[in-house]
Amino acid sequence: MLTLFTINTCKSFGCRNLGLPISASADYSWPDYRLGYPALHCRACGSYPPLFDEQQFNEWLSAHLSAYASENGHFCPECYCNKTICYGHNPRGTQRVQCRVCKKVWTPKQQNQRKIVPPERIETVPLIVPFQGRSAEQKLYVLLSFDAASGNILHISTNFTQHYIGETLRYRWRGNIEPDLHHSNIVTRVDMRETQFLRRSQFDEIQYGSAVLKRNARGAILRPVIAAHGHFRVLSLLFPDVKRHVISHECFLRGAVITVWADLFRQRQGELWFLEEEINDSDINIPWNFQGTTQHGWWQGQWQLWVQKKNRKMVCSLTGGVSNNAETLSLTASRHFIQWLYQQTIFTHSAQLSAGRVTQILHSLAHDYNEKRVIKETGCGSQK
Numbered sequence: 494m495l496t497l498f499t500i501n502t503c504k505s506f507g508c509r510n511l512g513l514p515i516s517a518s519a520d521y522s523w524p525d526y527r528l529g530y531p532a533l534h535c536r537a538c539g540s541y542p543p544l545f546d547e548q549q550f551n552e553w554l555s556a557h558l559s560a561y562a563s564e565n566g567h568f569c570p571e572c573y574c575n576k577t578i579c580y581g582h583n584p585r586g587t588q589r590v591q592c593r594v595c596k597k598v599w600t601p602k603q604q605n606q607r608k609i610v611p612p613e614r615i616e617t618v619p620l621i622v623p624f625q626g627r628s629a630e631q632k633l634y635v636l637l638s639f640d641a642a643s644g645n646i647l648h649i650s651t652n653f654t655q656h657y658i659g660e661t662l663r664y665r666w667r668g669n670i671e672p673d674l675h676h677s678n679i680v681t682r683v684d685m686r687e688t689q690f691l692r693r694s695q696f697d698e699i700q701y702g703s704a705v706l707k708r709n710a711r712g713a714i715l716r717p718v719i720a721a722h723g724h725f726r727v728l729s730l731l732f733p734d735v736k737r738h739v740i741s742h743e744c745f746l747r748g749a750v751i752t753v754w755a756d757l758f759r760q761r762q763g764e765l766w767f768l769e770e771e772i773n774d775s776d777i778n779i780p781w782n783f784q785g786t787t788q789h790g791w792w793q794g795q796w797q798l799w800v801q802k803k804n805r806k807m808v809c810s811l812t813g814g815v816s817n818n819a820e821t822l823s824l825t826a827s828r829h830f831i832q833w834l835y836q837q838t839i840f841t842h843s844a845q846l847s848a849g850r851v852t853q854i855l856h857s858l859a860h861d862y863n864e865k866r867v868i869k870e871t872g873c874g875s876q877k
Contacts, residue, residue, distance in 0.1 A: 508538035512755020549659030556656040566601025612640035614737040618827040623844040632702035634717040639826035652720035653848040687790030697745035721749040764814035773803040
């Protein structure tokens with residue numbers, strides 16, 4: 494039986510319907526075309542989140558999660574429960590795992606996995622990476638999530654998928670890329686990005702560039718919003734109780750995080766922050782100075798401006814988080830990894846490789862990066 498995942502739901506913090514599926518609230522009406530696209534109208538808070546084809550989403554996500562679980566063994570590929578035990582070995586001597594809930598037994602492809610330590614704060618940013626498709630310089634949408642304290646990579650995903658997808662989940666390039674925002678004034682940059690959201694056909698329908706696979710290539714390119722829901726669903730199964738999230742300034746990342754951890758946010762036990770940074774000197778080690786607040790965008794979010802000599806950051810609480818926490822927030826973990834990533838020759842040649850191969854390389858490099866960090870921190874490297 495297909496496990497149902499909620500994607501069509503109210504995504505407004507503070508609303509009584511946050512995270513509740515269509516069948517669970519009399520406040521919903523659908524489809525509503527008031528904003529020019531089919532939406533779910535929540536009468537309790539007045540929001541209009543876009544509607545998705547839930548059957549197609551569930552079919553893809555079930556395959557995505559089962560494949561991840563079979564590969565890594567961190568949760569069950571059948572019921573997705575993260576309570577597992579070692580269950581002997583197969584005839585080749587490889588460790589088997591059993592789910593404590595549904596009793597499913599399987600052999601993870603990756604063995605000797607280090608125990609995952611739950612993070613106090615997850616930091617997530619996107620990255621656009623070129624690949625070789627039907628023509629040169631096709632682009633993948635990549636999501637990177639980190640333990641903000643340790644700097645370890647928790648999960649990497651791209652919007653390339655090997656699984657079958659319905660047509661409503663497929664990324665459609667319309668030839669009108671959203672411009673990169675490099676305004677010298679960080680406050681203006683935040684405002685421009687909010688304006689950019691409003692210019693989309695719907696809030697989550699990003700146009701980030703062409704992403705056409707080679708003719709007859711296996712797999713497909715997902716809409717980034719779908720990839721984001723899959724990305725955070727994996728993280729929520731690994732870390733169901735994490736309460737603090739920092740994300741790049743992208744509205745559909747907010748929607749995916751708040752949907753996946755809706756129970757915590759509905760109980761007001763979670764914090765979700767937008768963060769925009771401008772780091773000109775990463776060696777500065779003095780306190781940040783608060784400069785004031787401004788309001789931006791459709792939702793008139795309140796952003797705090799902080800300055801640290803040549804560095805500036807804008808922080809926006811999306812779920813009523815403690816304002817004093819803003820000073821400690823950063824995207825340092827992602828910045829360090831991305832700098833390291835561009836020093837890796839195999840990555841810098843991604844434009845010559847297929848989308849599937851680039852995805853594999855990113856996972857491999859993430860593993861190497863984490864391993865090198867462990868060796869550096871513990872001093873366990875071999876000596877010759």
